[in-house]
Amino acid sequence: MTATFAPRGSWTPVDFDSTLQPFLSASADALASYDPATGGLVARVATSTLGQVDEAVESAERAFRKSSWRNDGALRARVLFRWAERMRQQSEALAELLTREQGKTIGQARGEVLSSISMIEYNAGQARAIYGRSAALKEGVHGVVLREPVGIVAAITPWNYPLNLTIRAVAPALAAGNAVVVKPASLTPAIVIAALALLAQDDDLPDGIVRAVVGSGATVGDRLVTHDGVNMIAFTGDSATGIDVMKRGADSLKKVSLELGGKSPNIVFADANLDKALIGAENAIFSSAGQICTAGSRLLLADSIHDEFVERLAARAREMRVGDGLDPATEMGPLVSAGHQATVWDYVEIANAEGTVVAGGQALEGGGYDQGHFVAPTIVTDLPAGSRLLNEEVFGPVLAVQKFSTEEEAIQIANSTEFGLACGLWTTDLDRAWRVGRAVEAGTIWINTYHHFYGEMEVGGFKKSGIGRQQGVEGLLEFTETKHLNFDSNPTFW
Ligand code: NAD
Numbered sequence: 001m002t003a004t005f006a007p008r009g010s011w012t013p014v015d016f017d018s019t020l021q022p023f024l025s026a027s028a029d030a031l032a033s034y035d036p037a038t039g040g041l042v043a044r045v046a047t048s049t050l051g052q053v054d055e056a057v058e059s060a061e062r063a064f065r066k067s068s069w070r071n072d073g074a075l076r077a078r079v080l081f082r083w084a085e086r087m088r089q090q091s092e093a094l095a096e097l098l099t100r101e102q103g104k105t106i107g108q109a110r111g112e113v114l115s116s117i118s119m120i121e122y123n124a125g126q127a128r129a130i131y132g133r134s135a136a137l138k139e140g141v142h143g144v145v146l147r148e149p150v151g152i153v154a155a156i157t158p159w160n161y162p163l164n165l166t167i168r169a170v171a172p173a174l175a176a177g178n179a180v181v182v183k184p185a186s187l188t189p190a191i192v193i194a195a196l197a198l199l200a201q202d203d204d205l206p207d208g209i210v211r212a213v214v215g216s217g218a219t220v221g222d223r224l225v226t227h228d229g230v231n232m233i234a235f236t237g238d239s240a241t242g243i244d245v246m247k248r249g250a251d252s253l254k255k256v257s258l259e260l261g262g263k264s265p266n267i268v269f270a271d272a273n274l275d276k277a278l279i280g281a282e283n284a285i286f287s288s289a290g291q292i293c294t295a296g297s298r299l300l301l302a303d304s305i306h307d308e309f310v311e312r313l314a315a316r317a318r319e320m321r322v323g324d325g326l327d328p329a330t331e332m333g334p335l336v337s338a339g340h341q342a343t344v345w346d347y348v349e350i351a352n353a354e355g356t357v358v359a360g361g362q363a364l365e366g367g368g369y370d371q372g373h374f375v376a377p378t379i380v381t382d383l384p385a386g387s388r389l390l391n392e393e394v395f396g397p398v399l400a401v402q403k404f405s406t407e408e409e410a411i412q413i414a415n416s417t418e419f420g421l422a423c424g425l426w427t428t429d430l431d432r433a434w435r436v437g438r439a440v441e442a443g444t445i446w447i448n449t450y451h452h453f454y455g456e457m458e459v460g461g462f463k464k465s466g467i468g469r470q471q472g473v474e475g476l477l478e479f480t481e482t483k484h485l486n487f488d489s490n491p492t493f494w
Contacts, residue, residue, distance in 0.1 A: 001376060004323030004330040005368030008038075011100065016193045017046035023200035024193060025056035026214045033190055036103035036334040037324040037372040043101065043190030048213040050223050053181075056211035057229040060152050060179035063208030070149050070177035073128040079202050080124035080175060084117045086198040091117070098163060098191045099325040103333040103373075104288050106326055115453065116167040116195070119471070122455030123171035126476050130176060140489035147480040149177035150255055151231035154224040156217070156245070157192070158237045159185035159336055160291040160395075165259075166192050168470050169234040170199075174209070176479040181230070182212045183221055185237075187336055189214050217241065225249050232256070232479070236293075239393075239419070239464045246467070257468035257478050259293070260461055261393040262421030264442065265414040266296030266450065269407075270304045272426035276448065278309065281399075282316055284424055284450040286377050289332050290397040291340075293465075294422040296450055297394060299401045300410055306403050310358055310381060313399075317359035317377040323368060334372040335396060341373035344396030347389060351380035351398060354387050360397070391417050407432065411439045420462025424450045443469070 018027045030044040048056070064070060087094065095109040104112070132145040155169040162184060173180045184192035196212055199205065213220050224230055225248045232255040235245050239260040246256050266284045268277045284296025301309050325333035335341045351357050360378030381401045383389055389400045404410040414423060414436075422444040427433055437445040443460040446452065453459065453471070460469035468478050 001318060001364070002321040003367045003369060004321045004327040006324070006327040006329070008324065008326050011040065011042070013041045014043045014097070014190055014194070015045075016043065016190060018052075021193060021197050021200065023196065023210055024212045024214070025052040026212070027052070031186055031189065031214065033101050033187060035100050036336050037326070037368070039371050042097070045189040045193060045214050047215040048220050050219065053213050053220055053223040054227070056181050056213050057152060057224070057227050059208035060181050060211050061229050063206045064149075064151060064179040067206035067209065069179070069206050069209050073130065073177075075204060076127040076175055076177065077124045079199070079205050080120055080127060080171060082202055083199040084120040084124065086201075087113065087117045087120065087195060090198060094163070094191065094195060096326070097194055099333070101188050101191050102159065102162060103336055104325050105330050105333050106328060108288055109325070112161055112164050115455075116164050119164070119167050119455045120171045123175040123476065126172070126473070127175040130476070130480065132482065142487045144485045144487070146483045146485065147176070147477065148483050150479055150481055151178060152229055153178045153180045153232045153234055153479060154227075154230045155180055155182045155234045156221055156224065156237065157182070157184055159187040160288065160293070162188035162191050163195055165236045167195070168475075169236070169257075170196075170210070172470070172476040173234065173479045176476055178232075178479055179209045180211070181224060182210070183224060184212070184214065186214070186216055222248070225254075226251065228252050230254060234470075234479075235259070242466070243464075257470065258466045259459070259470055260421075260464060260466045261395075261419060262293050262295070262461065262465050263298060263391065263393050263417045263419045264294055264296050264422040264424070265298045265300050265440070266424035267300040267410050267414060267426065267436065268302065268305065268309065269410075269425075269427040269429070269432065270302040271428050273428065273448070274305065274309060277426040278312055278316070280424060280426065280448075280450045281313055285399040286317070286320065286332050286397050287451060289335055289375070291336065291395050292451070294444065294451060295395070296422075296424050297399060298390065299399055300404055300413055301401060303403055303405045306401075310379070310401055314359040314379050317379055320377050322364065322374060322376065324372070332377060332397060334374045336373070338373050340395070341375060344375050344394060344398065347392075347394045347396065347398050348375065348378055350387065350389050351378060351383075354389070355380040355383040355400075393419070407436060411436060414440045418464045421465035422446065
């Protein structure tokens, strides 16, 4: 492993509160976010009182009911396109803030900013193309099904892709004509508020259509989930939290969209192009230090290629450049916080105790490593069935390798967890790709690729990985209700 810690530029911590950003309903004690690579202060963001959460929801309700926003697709498209343009102009500054606050490499941060812009543009286009349907039902009778916005959407988002996952909810919710109250994760509030500020400054955006609140899930998040004025919760986060959100939202029968955790299998068959599969397997688990819901954290290898593939992948993991995400040479950055590092470390200890660790598995010490929250890229084989490492989401750079001898066994292992978010398949046999792709229970199946997302194509989970879909037309329509208007020129009654 090579440590990468080049000298970095100076940084003046940024401040956000409701006097500086009026769309932010927050003026209580600031929470600070810290650089996961160095521990330095990145930002101070004021938190919201419960009264300010109520105020944000009420102002969203007023704007939704009184402005033309819900009925004017062209206005929504214009505002969203301009937001994308301002984001593009600020993309380098946003990427730097993202790396400093979240820790991912600067290349990955640039990618997150660009894909967020692309997501806004896709939804901006869709804002003018939300159609219902109509039917002539019988002589003199017509039915029209409209797609209407749900109303007030609370978007509650996590820290791993803070920009992308917030925009993935906010852009379609706005495109469909809703008002949105955003609650970012407390570890990464600044990047979210900085991006939303570029939207909120638009003169044509009715005041109140976008609001942000800041604070813990247990207080501020809970207030949104239980608030009678909120019609829908778009939640991305841990499965246990999502289940809790759904239960508590049920009292007011809120619509929910839940994008939750995963333990995704990445299956390599013996007939695959192994050079490509190797790069795909590396990306699937070590990209963003494994802190991706769709991480390919279980590598399923055909018996006949197992040993050679593991050795090649382990060699790559051992030579990976791990360090400060701002150093362009870095391939894997730190984990987001000391607390999360400790959680991931517990899983590394399970790997050492229960399996054969072929790469990583040891603490990273000395040099710049002591200031940040680093865990070595770790690969473990020979785990016993039932090991927590084969079933639980680690959300870190820890890969569990399993062997299979038949296609049926690969499918059985792939479907053996409570999750169903994504799956990778590496094969040159087209019939097999179809067969296995249909048989695996997951919302996304990548064939001979991994981790490629498109604003046009939906994502979401089977089983405990979620309810509903985001992105694409399916994701946009989640933020709508249907309404049937029935016209009868000569009604008869009994
Ligand atoms: P988390 O569930 O701890 O927090 C997510 C958000 O929910 C945060 O804003 C948090 O403050 C808020 N929250 C926490 N408790 C709450 C409560 N009781 N009521 C209301 N809001 C509450 O998740 P995290 O640690 O921030 O993110 C990591 C998790 O997110 C992983 O499990 C990962 O798989 C999942 N994730 C899923 C997707 C997806 O698309 N399926 C994408 C990214 C992350």
